[in-house]
Amino acid sequence: MDRILIRGGRPLNGAIQISGSKNAALPLMAAALLTSEPLRLSNLPRLADIASMRQLLAGLGAEVAEVQPAAGEQGQVLEIQASHVASQRAPYDLVRKMRASVLVLGPLLARFGQAEVSLPGGCAIGTRPVDLHLSAMEAMGAEIAIESGYIHASAPKGLTGAEVVFPTISVGATENAMMAAALAQGESRLVNAAREPEISDLAVCLRAMGAEIEGEGSEIITIRGCGSLQGASHPVIADRIEAGTFLMAAAITDGELRLVGAQAAHLERPIAVLRQAGVTVEESDGTLLARRRNGRLRGSDVMTEAFPGFATDLQAQFMALMTTAEGASMITETIFENRFMHVPELIRMGADITIHGASALVRGERRLTGAEVMATDLRASVCLVLAGLAAEGETVINRIYHLDRGYERIEAKLAACGAEIERLTS
Numbered sequence: 061m062d063r064i065l066i067r068g069g070r071p072l073n074g075a076i077q078i079s080g081s082k083n084a085a086l087p088l089m090a091a092a093l094l095t096s097e098p099l100r101l102s103n104l105p106r107l108a109d110i111a112s113m114r115q116l117l118a119g120l121g122a123e124v125a126e127v128q129p130a131a132g133e134q135g136q137v138l139e140i141q142a143s144h145v146a147s148q149r150a151p152y153d154l155v156r157k158m159r160a161s162v163l164v165l166g167p168l169l170a171r172f173g174q175a176e177v178s179l180p181g182g183c184a185i186g187t188r189p190v191d192l193h194l195s196a197m198e199a200m201g202a203e204i205a206i207e208s209g210y211i212h213a214s215a216p217k218g219l220t221g222a223e224v225v226f227p228t229i230s231v232g233a234t235e236n237a238m239m240a241a242a243l244a245q246g247e248s249r250l251v252n253a254a255r256e257p258e259i260s261d262l263a264v265c266l267r268a269m270g271a272e273i274e275g276e277g278s279e280i281i282t283i284r285g286c287g288s289l290q291g292a293s294h295p296v297i298a299d300r301i302e303a304g305t306f307l308m309a310a311a312i313t314d315g316e317l318r319l320v321g322a323q324a325a326h327l328e329r330p331i332a333v334l335r336q337a338g339v340t341v342e343e344s345d346g347t348l349l350a351r352r353r354n355g356r357l358r359g360s361d362v363m364t365e366a367f368p369g370f371a372t373d374l375q376a377q378f379m380a381l382m383t384t385a386e387g388a389s390m391i392t393e394t395i396f397e398n399r400f401m402h403v404p405e406l407i408r409m410g411a412d413i414t415i416h417g418a419s420a421l422v423r424g425e426r427r428l429t430g431a432e433v434m435a436t437d438l439r440a441s442v443c444l445v446l447a448g449l450a451a452e453g454e455t456v457i458n459r460i461y462h463l464d465r466g467y468e469r470i471e472a473k474l475a476a477c478g479a480e481i482e483r484l485t486s
């Protein structure tokens with residue numbers, strides 16, 4: 061199994077191109093199932109999750125081809141055509157590797173009147189049920205049964221537009237409901253919808269495919285379903301979590317990074333928190349520049365929240381940063397019940413952190429020292445990379461397949477800015 065070796069203590073300096081967003085790309089790829097015409101997606105990151113979604117779509121019978129970027133296009137470009145969908149079954153083997161596989165449920169059900177999707181099961185960061193996805197489908201008229209670990213959904217006469225009131229905010233359930241509603245008969249109103257930039261990106265693409273959608277980015281999304289959707293061409297937004305991670309990499313190493321393509325509007329709360337902690341973040345011409353303001357960082361409290369709040373996907377990285385700040389920080393995780401798996405590993409590197417329920421108290425100004433550590437999930441992995449970059453000596457991170465789910469060419473991007481980092485293959 062591959063590992064990452066980091067020799068820490070070197071400031072990062074340089075420019076990094078931000079890749080396309082994994083979390084925007086996955087629902088966009090699933091949206092290709094809504095039409096028999098080709099959907100062309102550009103600026104897709106080259107990540108394990110994108111490969112898994114590609115495999116899932118191909119397994120259903122869609123044709124997925126990588127094509128050369130046209131003028132103005134960036135990243136990986138895929139043309140997905142789901143004209144002959146032979147199967148409506150998302151198998152356990154793929155769903156267990158990537159929970160976002162459940163995003164094929166809405167499109168398959170809306171277009172073909174049936175879908176079988178393996179229940180995702182638990183996950184390192186929490187139980188992560190899919191009840192909100194299922195109740196949204198039921199509100200639109202689907203019958204749902206759980207048998208042998210699979211969701212069996214059927215709507216032989218098609219889905220009907222409905223008011224879906226989400227009791228709690230769910231990004232994935234909002235996306236599934238938007239895609240299903242786009243092909244349902246009549247109008248749907250999604251109330252207490254997620255407002256993440258990835259939701260807005262999906263709405264833009266669905267609109268280009270002919271869907272009538274309003275209100276994305278607000279708490280109520282209205283969708284008037286139409287009989288069929290057409291092909292479209294859509295560039296995926298930049299990955300705000302990758303950008304936020306590298307803002308923190310600049311700060312933790314006391315370096316200076318220019319992030320090309322990063323969208324400040326998608327990072328307002330994390331940038332405000334970083335500024336309060338003593339990081340200068342400047343925006344100009346589609347880039348973000350980050351460096352410490354006067355050498356020292358101050359402990360700052362953070363609570364994770366749905367967008368526009370502080371993203372849970374940046375919580376672990378912020379915790380690594382706060383281990384090096386002056387004073388104490390209280391970091392409260394409100395989205396996932398078990399997203400502190402990085403804490404024992406940071407402690408092994410010299411951090412002083414105690415967990416009290418959903419909060420972690422970080423006592424700062426620790427000198428981190430390199431150690432052999434274990435990655436447990438995607439953001440925990442990159443938090444250990446940040447800690448390793450700041451630590452004295454060598455850090456070896458095991459189980460980095462988690463990292464490959466969400467960070468494109470991370471060693472190359474960091475090495476180009478002065479990090480001593482290498483992948484050890486065995």
Ligand SMILES: CC(=O)N[C@H]1[C@@H](OP(=O)(O)OP(=O)(O)OC[C@H]2O[C@@H](n3ccc(=O)[nH]c3=O)[C@H](O)[C@@H]2O)O[C@H](CO)[C@@H](O)[C@@H]1O
Nearest residue numbers: 083160188189190191192193229230231232233373395396
């Ligand atoms: C591929 C993707 O985009 N992943 C992101 C997405 O995950 P995902 O879409 O899975 O996250 P959700 O927004 O659905 O989850 C938020 C909370 O709602 C709960 N919940 C969710 C659905 C449901 O049916 N029932 C239920 O109880 C979850 O367990 C969690 O506690 O949003 C999360 C929250 O910003 C991010 O951390 C993930 O990186």
Ligand SMILES: C=C(OP(=O)(O)O)C(=O)O
Nearest residue numbers: 083159160373438439466
């Ligand atoms: C939790 C994450 O992803 P997923 O929802 O795909 O597990 C993440 O991107 O941090």
